[in-house]
Each structure stands twice: as structure tokens, then as C-alpha cells.
Amino acid sequence: MLSSQSLNELVRKAENIHNLSEYAKFLTKNQDYFHSKFKMYIYYVNRIAQNEPDKPISEVHKIQRSGTSKLMARVLNSQADYLAELLKKEVFSDADKEKILNCSQYLKSVSGIPKAAVLKEELLKTLGSLESDKRWEIYTNVKHNIQNIYTYHIALQYNPDKSEGLSEQGYIVKNMLSYSQNKLTKVYTNIETDKRFNNMLICRDCSPKYSAFRYIANSPEGAGRVKQYADDISYAIAENKLIGNNSYLYEFMGAVNSVTKGKIKLSRNNIISEAQDKVFKEMKSDYIFEDYEGIPCACCGVETLTHKQKLNLFKEINRCENLHELNNLSNLYSKHLTAKGALIQKRFNRLLQTNPEIKEEDVMLSLQYLSKQDIKHEMQNIKKEIFEFSKKRKYNNFDKELLNDFIYKIDNKYSRMKPSELFRYDEYDELVSDTLNRMTSPYKKTLIKISKRNIKELYLKDALVSPPPLVVEKTGSQAKAMIQNIFKLSVLTVDHINPKSNGGKDDYANKVGYCKDCNNAKSGMVFPAWVALRPEININLPRHLKKIAEIIKKERIKDMQSYPETAARTSMRLARGKLNIPEKYDTIG
Ligand SMILES: [Zn+2]
Ligand SMILES: [Zn+2]
Structure with a gap:
């Protein structure tokens, strides 16, 4: 997939080429950007360049165009044969038989390159209106092969009035490259939803097929490719810090799991953890x-x-x-x-040194215990400091009661130290607002400061050992x-x-x-x-x-x-x- 900037860059390069062998080299070098439909074009340009390197590029295009007309005649004929073959092999109602026959005759009668709209109408009128269950399959089969020639034919057209100043080869290169860009396709084709997760990028080769996603999913390499796609997207999100787009990925995975009935299973493990971490990271900053x-x-x-x-x-x-x-x-x-x-x-480190055989569970319990103990000690310090501070100060009865309430709660909660009995930080915060914060004394600010100084940090530390x-x-x-x-x-x-x-x-x-x-x-x-x-x-x-x-x-x-x-x-x-x-x-x- 090319960015529109690199696409224009390539077109500009093509514009500046004036001899055939250079043009052939240019196409070969960049052939990966061209859809497989145009491989034939690149091949012919190369072949002519080998024999007649001085032939003007526009001459080559003229030859190619007439070649396309012949190709079209051949494809129309072979599609007519396909329909005749079908009539022999399968059972159809009389009405269907007549329509198929009409279509086959029409295809044989066409000369040159028919107008796409006229051809499509004819196909719809006949194959598209069959009574048979297979009408869309037949219609698509016939249309698909003809469509390929149209693509080729259209890409080779050059009208100086509509070319926005591009030369013939620049214009043709642009046509082919634009066609070769990936398109959005739907994962769920049977539900009408434009939600982002229902969109997937696929190449043109796959996109015109009915239910493109199912087609990919059922192809032998399909599952691997869809997984690769999810991975690529996750990286793209991560690397460009497209915060907020990670949900696309999860919803897309869900859709894929559901449409393929679990045949393609994308789990969170498919998503490279690196990418995920980046996505969830809050540091969206230009620092x-x-x-x-x-x-x-x-x-x-x-x-x-x-x-x-x-x-x-x-x-x-x-x-x-x-x-x-x-x-x-x-x-x-x-x-x-x-x-x-x-x-x-x-x-x-110390736990492992003193007891090398210690189990992970016990390590964690010990660390959690020690960390709660830190909080307990700090609470005692706070209590002591508040006593010290208050010795020299006078409070009214209302404040005294609140202060006692604070001390009592702390003492009571921490007298029988069990990690599970500790206040959580928000509870402690609430206790402070219910007691110290309601005091009328001018010392209230200092008391709150003492009560909070180190405690939040200790709680943060405690959270680290209980992931x-x-x-x-x-x-x-x-x-x-x-x-x-x-x-x-x-x-x-x-x-x-x-x-x-x-x-x-x-x-x-x-x-x-x-x-x-x-x-x-x-x-x-x-x-x-x-x-x-x-x-x-x-x-x-x-x-x-x-x-x-x-x-x-x-x-x-x-x-x-x-x-x-x-x-x-x-x-x-x-x-x-x-x-x-x-x-x-x-x-x-
Ligand atoms: Zn494809
Ligand atoms: Zn620091």
C-alpha cells in the first residue's frame, strides 16, 4: 500500500522518463505496487523494450490497446462457451434455459469493446434474473472475467483533456497505481453496519469477489493473513500513538471470530504485547x-x-x-x-536470600505484609505527631471530639494488624474528611497535612506489591x-x-x-x-x-x-x- 504522497512521487518519476528501456526498468523496479492484473502490461513493455529499445512509449501503448480489444473478444467468446457448457451439464427451467442462451448469443455477437453499462444491463436482464439458486454465482463468474479486461482497457485510456496535465505514461501509471491501492471491505456482509470494526483493508484482487472476507477466510493462507493484518494494524496504532483506536482492533477480532465461527481465532495474545502496551499508555505527548x-x-x-x-x-x-x-x-x-x-x-532480594526455596505465593504475602506494616508504622507516627502538636494547643469540645474520633479509628483498626483489615486509601481519605477536615480550629490545616504527608506514597507502594x-x-x-x-x-x-x-x-x-x-x-x-x-x-x-x-x-x-x-x-x-x-x-x- 502506497501513501498518496509516494504514489504521486512515482507518477512524477514516470513523467520524467522518455525512453522505453528506462520505462521498462522503472515498471519492473516498482512492480510490487501494481496489482497482479497489470503484470501482463509490465511484461509486454519489457519484451518490446528488449527488441526495440528506441520505440516511442506511446507506440507501445497503441499496440497494447489494440491487444486489449482482441483479448476482450476472446474472453467474451470463452464466457459464451462457459454458458453453453453449463446448459449441457446442469438442469434449468425452460425460462432459465432461454435466458442463458440469449446471454450466450449476446456475448458472441458483441464486437470490439462494448460499453460497460450496456454489458452489465444485459447480464442482469438475463443471468441476474434466473430462477435458479445459482443465478448470482453464474452472473459473478461471467462478469468477473470480463471485468478484468475492462480494468485493463480503462487503465490504458488516455484523454489529454482529462489528464490534469499528465503525459500519457504518467497518466497510465497513475491509473494503474490508484487501482492497485487497497480498498475497504466488510467483515459482516449480512448486517448493515458502518461501524469501524466491520471494515478491513484488502487488495482489489480479493475485493470484487462476493463476500470478500469469507473468501479470504476460507482460502488456505487466509487465517494467517488475517492474523498478520491484525498484527500490522496493532503496530500501526501503537507506533503512531493512535490512542483510542485499540478498540477497533478488539471489535474487529470479535467480528472475525464470529463470522468465521471461530475458524480464525484472534485472541489478545495475537496482539504483540509491545504494541498493546504502547496503545494503552497514557503518554500521548509531544515531549x-x-x-x-x-x-x-x-x-x-x-x-x-x-x-x-x-x-x-x-x-x-x-x-x-x-x-x-x-x-x-x-x-x-x-x-x-x-x-x-x-x-x-x-x-x-532479601526474602530470596534468606530462604532460597520460598514459594512465589509466600514471597508476595510477605511483601504485602511488610508494606501494610509500613502503613501501620506511619499511622503510629501520625498519631504521635498529632499528640505532640496538640499538647501546646487548645481545641474546643467539638474539635476535641473529632480529633479523638480520628485517633480512635486509627488505633482500633491497627491494634490487631492483619493486612486485610487495613483501610484502603480512599477510606482513609474519607476518615480524614469526616474528622480532621470538619474541625473549626485554625490548626486544622496543619493536622491534615500531618495526616496525609507520607501516607499516600505508602499506599501507592502497597499497590505495587498487589498487582x-x-x-x-x-x-x-x-x-x-x-x-x-x-x-x-x-x-x-x-x-x-x-x-x-x-x-x-x-x-x-x-x-x-x-x-x-x-x-x-x-x-x-x-x-x-x-x-x-x-x-x-x-x-x-x-x-x-x-x-x-x-x-x-x-x-x-x-x-x-x-x-x-x-x-x-x-x-x-x-x-x-x-x-x-x-x-x-x-x-x-
Ligand atoms: Zn488480496
Ligand atoms: Zn523521579
Whole structure:
């Protein structure tokens, strides 16, 4: 399949050819773009070019045209013979017999190339109105062979008035190439639906056949080709980041399964997981540095992964045959782990070292237990800190009650620590709004801050060791899903220095690269508050910008040369004195 741009390119090339042997070479070189119907044309041009290389190209076309008339006469004759043969072999009603005979006589009587509309009308009047069940089969058989000659005939016509300035050979090449482009066909032919999933691209060779899809599905190579088609589409969606089109694929698969009654079974496994991951990925962003390796997160400084690196790592994870291989692999890539991921990896490592025979299920339970324990400890810290803070402050009775309520719930829930009895994060969030948030005291803000400071991060960490069933199903292992989860956090994503929710613009002056972990943690937080919470930005943002400057210099990315300085300036301006970083970055080599 050619894009319209490359099609025009080829036509332009054809226009500039002025001798036959060059033209023959051009056709041969590009023959894959021509439908098989035109192989004959290419063959003849080559043959004449061998014997008479100086013959004008237009002469060759004249010869071909007269050849087409002869060919048409021959095909019409052979179709008439086919009908006569049919009358001998099969049983028809008298009325049908007469119609078939009429049609056969008509085909024999035609001279030259009949008008397509006249011929079609004649075929419909006779074969198309037969009483026999086979009328459409017979009609199609006769029409199909004649149609091929028409295609050829029409492609060879040249009318200078209608050629939009193209020369004869340019025009003919354009005709043939346009004809050779793939067409949309329907998967379900018996249901009237224009829904996207019912469309499939196929070549012209297959498309005029009745129920093209069924024809393909029943051909020996059909199943493989349809699978290949689904794969190609999935890649096309993924590579062009056509987010939202993945549903086409699933619906298409469903339609295929149903129309072929399971004969062609397209399952999700047919879809290359790489492509799928790309499709589902939320990073639809024009931040170009996502594709460069070795960029440190502008916040925590971890060496981020590109999306491609992540996919390769996922493949390696999937290939691991046991927990120890998985552990070695994650050790090997540990420089890419964020703090959260590194903690989980360390625990995973330690569990395997202390008990090499440990079962996967027990590893996961232990990790889940430890992670809940972290939350429990943090709750105790919060409780202590709130006590400390409140000792020196006075509350009214209403506030006191709410505060006690908060403490009581936490104590009660956590006194008998069982992972299953923990609050979920949204429940905790609700508890805070039901208690601390309803207080009238001016200290309420500080209390809420204490109650939330680290807890969300701990819950996020907890979620990593309990991967959702769907992901587990995909990898076939809880541990693999978990290791994938923790490396996912390290993928470079675009961060808006001033959050979009706070009016930040979606342009480069407001963009830096964060690992996904930091990006999640920051979410809508305004920049000064964020820098106060994560002072390491003072060190890591310059490292980040320096690396990007090196990339710009090395790759000669011309229109980005001012980017690092702009991003530094935006950060300094927005941080309101909480940030102190250099503003000069060398991008010009
Ligand atoms: Zn085909
Ligand atoms: Zn980070």
C-alpha cells in the first residue's frame, strides 16, 4: 500500500522518463505496487523494450490497446462457451434455459469493446434474473472475467483533456497505481453496519469477489493473513500513538471470530504485547526527550527508562523462569529503580536470600505484609505527631471530639494488624474528611497535612506489591507483574512545572521530564510547595537539564537549543526563591 504522497512521487518519476528501456526498468523496479492484473502490461513493455529499445512509449501503448480489444473478444467468446457448457451439464427451467442462451448469443455477437453499462444491463436482464439458486454465482463468474479486461482497457485510456496535465505514461501509471491501492471491505456482509470494526483493508484482487472476507477466510493462507493484518494494524496504532483506536482492533477480532465461527481465532495474545502496551499508555505527548536514554529524573534523579527500554525489560522479565532469575534481572537494572521500587526490590532480594526455596505465593504475602506494616508504622507516627502538636494547643469540645474520633479509628483498626483489615486509601481519605477536615480550629490545616504527608506514597507502594488480576494474568505470575510495576515507575514522562490544573501552559517552557513515580506524587501540587517537599530538585533539575543539553548538542536538535535555559528560568521564577540552579546550559557544539 502506497501513501498518496509516494504514489504521486512515482507518477512524477514516470513523467520524467522518455525512453522505453528506462520505462521498462522503472515498471519492473516498482512492480510490487501494481496489482497482479497489470503484470501482463509490465511484461509486454519489457519484451518490446528488449527488441526495440528506441520505440516511442506511446507506440507501445497503441499496440497494447489494440491487444486489449482482441483479448476482450476472446474472453467474451470463452464466457459464451462457459454458458453453453453449463446448459449441457446442469438442469434449468425452460425460462432459465432461454435466458442463458440469449446471454450466450449476446456475448458472441458483441464486437470490439462494448460499453460497460450496456454489458452489465444485459447480464442482469438475463443471468441476474434466473430462477435458479445459482443465478448470482453464474452472473459473478461471467462478469468477473470480463471485468478484468475492462480494468485493463480503462487503465490504458488516455484523454489529454482529462489528464490534469499528465503525459500519457504518467497518466497510465497513475491509473494503474490508484487501482492497485487497497480498498475497504466488510467483515459482516449480512448486517448493515458502518461501524469501524466491520471494515478491513484488502487488495482489489480479493475485493470484487462476493463476500470478500469469507473468501479470504476460507482460502488456505487466509487465517494467517488475517492474523498478520491484525498484527500490522496493532503496530500501526501503537507506533503512531493512535490512542483510542485499540478498540477497533478488539471489535474487529470479535467480528472475525464470529463470522468465521471461530475458524480464525484472534485472541489478545495475537496482539504483540509491545504494541498493546504502547496503545494503552497514557503518554500521548509531544515531549521529544522521551525517546532518549539515560536522562535523570528532574526531581529524584533516578536514571529514567525510555518506553522502548521498558518494553525490552518487560520481555526479559517475561522470559525469567524462576524467582531467582527475576531477582537477578531486577538487580541488574537496579540503577533505574525509584526509591519506592528500590525498597520493594531490596525486600524481594532479601526474602530470596534468606530462604532460597520460598514459594512465589509466600514471597508476595510477605511483601504485602511488610508494606501494610509500613502503613501501620506511619499511622503510629501520625498519631504521635498529632499528640505532640496538640499538647501546646487548645481545641474546643467539638474539635476535641473529632480529633479523638480520628485517633480512635486509627488505633482500633491497627491494634490487631492483619493486612486485610487495613483501610484502603480512599477510606482513609474519607476518615480524614469526616474528622480532621470538619474541625473549626485554625490548626486544622496543619493536622491534615500531618495526616496525609507520607501516607499516600505508602499506599501507592502497597499497590505495587498487589498487582491487579488482569496484569497478573498477562504475565502469568504475581512476582513478574510486581517487578514490571516497579520498573514502570521509572519511565520518563513529561511534567508541567506549573501544573495544567493551575493554569500552566502545555509548551516546552513549562515542561521537564520526571520519572512516572515523581510525576504521580507531584500531580497538581504547585511548584513552590513541591520544591519545599523535595529539596533534591536543586541538585537533580540541573543534572536533568545538562543531560538534555548534551542530547540537543549531539543530535543537533536545532529548534530546541534554547530549551534547557528556558526551562531553568521558568522553574526559578515559579519556585519563588525556593530553588537555586544555574541558568546556562551549553547546547551548541
Ligand atoms: Zn488480496
Ligand atoms: Zn523521579
